[in-house]
Amino acid sequence: MVSARASGLPRWVLVPAAAGALFIVLPLVALASRVQWGSFWSLITSDSSREALLLSLRTSAAATVLCVLLGVPMALVLARTSFRGQGLLRSLVLLPLVLPPVVGGIALLYTFGRKGLLGETIDVLGLQIAFSTTAVVIAQTFVSLPFLVVSLEGTLRTAGQRYETVAATLGARPTTVLRRVTLPLVLPGLAAGAVLSFARALGEFGATITFAGSLEGVTRTLPLEIYLQRESNPDAAVALSLVLVVVAVLVIGLVRGTRGVSA
Amino acid sequence: MTLRLTATVAERDVDVSLDVEDGRTVALLGPNGSGKSTVLSVVAGILRPDAGRATLAGTTLFDVAAGTWVPPHERGTGLLAQDPLLFPHLDALDNVAFGPRSAGARRGAARETARTWLGRVDAAELAGRRPSELSGGQAQRVAIARALAADPRLLLLDEPMAALDITVVPAMRQVLRTVLRGRSAVIVTHDVLDALLLADHVVVMEAGRVVEQGPTKDVLARPRSTFGAGIAGLNLARGTTDGGGVRTAGGLLVAGIHDDETVPDGVAAVAVFSPGAVGVHRERPGGSPRNVFAATVRELEPRGSQVRIRTDEVAADVTAPVVAELDLAPGTEVFLAVKASEVAIYRA
Numbered sequence: 001m002v003s004a005r006a007s008g009l010p011r012w013v014l015v016p017a018a019a020g021a022l023f024i025v026l027p028l029v030a031l032a033s034r035v036q037w038g039s040f041w042s043l044i045t046s047d048s049s050r051e052a053l054l055l056s057l058r059t060s061a062a063a064t065v066l067c068v069l070l071g072v073p074m075a076l077v078l079a080r081t082s083f084r085g086q087g088l089l090r091s092l093v094l095l096p097l098v099l100p101p102v103v104g105g106i107a108l109l110y111t112f113g114r115k116g117l118l119g120e121t122i123d124v125l126g127l128q129i130a131f132s133t134t135a136v137v138i139a140q141t142f143v144s145l146p147f148l149v150v151s152l153e154g155t156l157r158t159a160g161q162r163y164e165t166v167a168a169t170l171g172a173r174p175t176t177v178l179r180r181v182t183l184p185l186v187l188p189g190l191a192a193g194a195v196l197s198f199a200r201a202l203g204e205f206g207a208t209i210t211f212a213g214s215l216e217g218v219t220r221t222l223p224l225e226i227y228l229q230r231e232s233n234p235d236a237a238v239a240l241s242l243v244l245v246v247v248a249v250l251v252i253g254l255v256r257g258t259r260g261v262s263a
Numbered sequence: 264m265t266l267r268l269t270a271t272v273a274e275r276d277v278d279v280s281l282d283v284e285d286g287r288t289v290a291l292l293g294p295n296g297s298g299k300s301t302v303l304s305v306v307a308g309i310l311r312p313d314a315g316r317a318t319l320a321g322t323t324l325f326d327v328a329a330g331t332w333v334p335p336h337e338r339g340t341g342l343l344a345q346d347p348l349l350f351p352h353l354d355a356l357d358n359v360a361f362g363p364r365s366a367g368a369r370r371g372a373a374r375e376t377a378r379t380w381l382g383r384v385d386a387a388e389l390a391g392r393r394p395s396e397l398s399g400g401q402a403q404r405v406a407i408a409r410a411l412a413a414d415p416r417l418l419l420l421d422e423p424m425a426a427l428d429i430t431v432v433p434a435m436r437q438v439l440r441t442v443l444r445g446r447s448a449v450i451v452t453h454d455v456l457d458a459l460l461l462a463d464h465v466v467v468m469e470a471g472r473v474v475e476q477g478p479t480k481d482v483l484a485r486p487r488s489t490f491g492a493g494i495a496g497l498n499l500a501r502g503t504t505d506g507g508g509v510r511t512a513g514g515l516l517v518a519g520i521h522d523d524e525t526v527p528d529g530v531a532a533v534a535v536f537s538p539g540a541v542g543v544h545r546e547r548p549g550g551s552p553r554n555v556f557a558a559t560v561r562e563l564e565p566r567g568s569q570v571r572i573r574t575d576e577v578a579a580d581v582t583a584p585v586v587a588e589l590d591l592a593p594g595t596e597v598f599l600a601v602k603a604s605e606v607a608i609y610r611a
Contacts, residue, residue: 169338
């Protein structure tokens with residue numbers, strides 16, 4: 001048990017702390033207690049459930065790849081350079097983290113939608129993004145990108161530039177330094193950031209339903225499916241919710257694992 | 264390769280001008296914060312000076328007035344710091360192979376070069392180890408091999424032995440003596456032994472300025488700066504090895520601690536000890552095993568709270584009350600004693 005005396009904390013702090021922990025754990029227990037274990041397997045393998053789960057996994061994986069491709073260079077620029085307006089840029093990058101997802105979805109609609117900022121350009125290219133699977137990936141990338149950037153920027157700053165400096169004095173060009181020194185050194189941080197982004201993408205709801213809609217097999221991801229099933233088939237909603245809880249627990253385990261290796 | 268440097272770094276109040284002749288090693292001495300490491304950073308291209316220019320073997324490294332700036336990786340200036348900074352994700356061999364690989368060598372060829380260099384610093388058996396499995400001394404040997412394997416035109420060493428366990432310093436100094444021979448290098452140090460044994464030339468810095476420079480022997484024999492005086496005046500006996508000591512041309516045997524016990528007798532060597540380690544007596548002292556030399560006081564020289572007693576060969580630092588108590592004056596016959604454990608012996 002916690003030994004409050006040894007840590008120097010006043011004992012009463014344990015009471016609200018325990019209440020807080022209970023507040024997080026209790027709903028999960030409640031959820032698990034409502035699962036119909038007899039029909040659990042058939043509920044999560046029904047056609048609509050399977051389709052939603054597979055779509056979620058596919059789009060989240062694609063969003064994670066996009067986050068890595070865009071987020072690694074962003075984190076590098078934020079951690080390794082200094083320029084006027086960098087603080088502002090860093091705050092803007094964090095914006096999707098605190099923005100209500102539905103607002104993000106509307107913003108995306110007015111960027112990539114048919115009447116949006118880039119709508120005509122995209123029309124010319126013969127593409128239709130809004131209400132497509134691509135829109136799901138865009139919405140997920142938009143909300144997940146900050147997780148990767150923030151996580152990786154922190155790791156880059158902690159790692160420092162000393163090894164990079166040594167590599168340069170050994171004759172390595174900047175690209176070689178990045179490939180052979182910087183990225184290998186921050187790999188655990190990058191992995192943790194990617195896993196967090198994947199988890200955020202998997203749970204994404206508000207931006208997706210606003211920007212991509214809820215077309216079965218095209219844009220109806222697992223969170224949307226759960227929301228819809230809640231009315232018609234609560235047992236299925238509970239079962240699918242449990243699946244997402246298990247995924248979330250796995251993600252936390254993975255992140256802790258990669259952090260543990262880096263420590 | 265010859266280095267010619269003038270540089271001003273306003274933020275750190277450093278303003279220096281310094282030359283390193285081809286194949287020579289320059290020791291950069293000075294108190295902490297005097298700007299020694301700043302100079303190395305400027306030469307290596309890690310720090311941009313506010314003014315000045317530098318050329319290495321005739322090619323420009325930077326020229327602030329002309330707006331020229333060669334990035335670190337194109338300078339050919341190897342940098343070895345206190346901390347070995349071996350890449351933690353690579354084993355010792357691949358750390359050393361990093362330079363050749365960066366220069367475009369294939370993996371096999373780069374590893375071949377790396378093996379050769381590891382051998383030259385007596386670290387061949389460490390090739391497969393990860394940096395986390397190396398001791399401080401072993402890691403620094405690998406770091407030296409890595410710096411040299413990159414084939415630098417100028418080697419910059421920033422207190423390379425300061426973080427090492429004192430017991431491995433003599434062996435490391437021997438390694439550096441071997442690899443620095445005939446190579447252009449700048450070594451920042453605050454240990455006068457490094458200057459004496461590794462460098463041909465000494466530059467003393469104080470408060471960001473060069474206050475003194477010249478051939479090592481001249482600077483240490485006749486220092487003009489405060490710091491130079493503080494570090495100089497070490498007792499140095501040249502001769503040949505004889506058992507556990509050095510036999511000088513005058514027949515004096517100085518016993519000491521050898522950095523390499525396997526050296527046979529009759530090899531040229533120097534015994535070095537600080538005047539502070541020398542005790543002055545009017546009667547021949549007995550007791551613990553030590554070196555005792557009969558000498559005549561030639562000169563008394565006040566140095567702060569101490570007085571330096573000069574004799575024909577050995578100098579000793581004592582406090583003023585001791586001078587009074589022993590009634591020391593030029594011409595006084597004395598016995599000078601120094602413990603063997605205070606005497607460092609090196610191959611010359």
